[in-house]
Amino acid sequence: MHLIRRNRILRQSPAIRAMVAETILKPSDFIAPLFIIEGQGVKEEISSMKGYYRMTVDLTLVEVKSLWSLGVRSVLLFIKCKDELKDNNGTEALNPDGLMQRATRAIKAACPEMVVMTDVALDPFSTYGHDGIVADGEIVNDPTVAVLAKMSVSHAAAGADIIAPSDMMDGRIGAIREALEQEGYNKTGIMAYSAKYASCFYGPFRDALDSAPGFGDKKTYQMDYANRIEAVKETLMDVEEGADIVMVKPAMAYLDIIREIKDRVDVPVSAYHVSGEYAMIKAAAQMGWLDENKAIIESLTGIKRAGASLIATYFAKDAARLING
Numbered sequence: 001m002h003l004i005r006r007n008r009i010l011r012q013s014p015a016i017r018a019m020v021a022e023t024i025l026k027p028s029d030f031i032a033p034l035f036i037i038e039g040q041g042v043k044e045e046i047s048s049m050k051g052y053y054r055m056t057v058d059l060t061l062v063e064v065k066s067l068w069s070l071g072v073r074s075v076l077l078f079i080k081c082k083d084e085l086k087d088n089n090g091t092e093a094l095n096p097d098g099l100m101q102r103a104t105r106a107i108k109a110a111c112p113e114m115v116v117m118t119d120v121a122l123d124p125f126s127t128y129g130h131d132g133i134v135a136d137g138e139i140v141n142d143p144t145v146a147v148l149a150k151m152s153v154s155h156a157a158a159g160a161d162i163i164a165p166s167d168m169m170d171g172r173i174g175a176i177r178e179a180l181e182q183e184g185y186n187k188t189g190i191m192a193y194s195a196k197y198a199s200c201f202y203g204p205f206r207d208a209l210d211s212a213p214g215f216g217d218k219k220t221y222q223m224d225y226a227n228r229i230e231a232v233k234e235t236l237m238d239v240e241e242g243a244d245i246v247m248v249k250p251a252m253a254y255l256d257i258i259r260e261i262k263d264r265v266d267v268p269v270s271a272y273h274v275s276g277e278y279a280m281i282k283a284a285a286q287m288g289w290l291d292e293n294k295a296i297i298e299s300l301t302g303i304k305r306a307g308a309s310l311i312a313t314y315f316a317k318d319a320a321r322l323i324n325g
């Protein structure tokens with residue numbers, strides 16, 4: 001054969017492949033989600049997320065420093081609220097001395113440069129396990145947004161760098177931005193969960209926080225996974241309302257959405273490689289059916305290649321270690 005173009009030339013050695021690789025993961029691409037519990041010196045493995053833990057604030061600080069030393073530059077905080085503090089209105093979410101606020105202050109004091117993102121939604125605080133206030137069996141939008149705005153201000157006051165609303169209420173990005181401006185927090189960013197789908201892949205996360213919905217599902221606020229155009233609409237609205245970063249969630253079954261949004265917005269796009277996606281890789285690896293490290297790097301590279309410049313992932317630490325070699 002006399003071929004003019006032989007594509008295998010650029011694949012023939014590790015050196016050539018490294019030269020022409022289009023997508024390179026780096027530790028600062030990752031946002032490490034952390035599950036925080038009350039107490040001291042406690043680390044509990046989450047049964048459906050092998051190798052991932054809920055930790056008390058003191059141990060969380062050790063984890064944050066270790067992530068920082070590996071090159072990870074951002075953590076996303078979730079707290080497990082005590083049952084007796086849960087109600088329908090997310091009262092505890094506004095407590096200036098609540099677990100989220102204390103954890104945020106402690107992390108900013110221990111590792112000031114780490115970018116601290118805080119989850120904003122009512123589900124960990126809700127007796128119903130829903131992201132908003134429940135009235136007559138419905139999740140009511142506007143009263144919920146009012147609480148989310150206050151919650152965001154309270155996180156900003158505790159030192160959060162970026163507020164991450166994961167609730168999917170209408171108009172919350174604009175309301176949060178307005179509230180932050182009004183209270184003088186004009187350096188606090190917003191990472192909007194813009195295209196967040198009603199997904200079965202959140203199952204293990206709800207085990208981690210004991211936050212599964214007590215009735216019904218989340219389909220009246222989270223998006224239908226059949227939809228693509230709606231994701232673009234949601235995301236463009238969040239950008240208009242003041243989102244600094246937008247997010248697609250979950251990641252692996254939504255790579256088309258990540259790309260579509262990447263092509264449509266001029267803000268950084270993030271993706272959330274969610275708990276169920278973590279659990280699938282872990283479970284298959286435990287059975288000896290997948291090479292875990294390879295599955296991690298291939299999955300995260302695919303998500304970045306699709307257009308996510310930031311990836312929230314429970315593999316943040318493992319991936320950073322693998323990349324650093």
Ligand code: PBG
Pocket residue numbers: 119120121122123131166167201202203204205206218273274275276
């Ligand atoms: C709730 C929230 C969820 C996740 C992040 N924030 C679960 C849900 O919407 O029910 C899921 C994250 C994951 O599965 O890793 N506001």
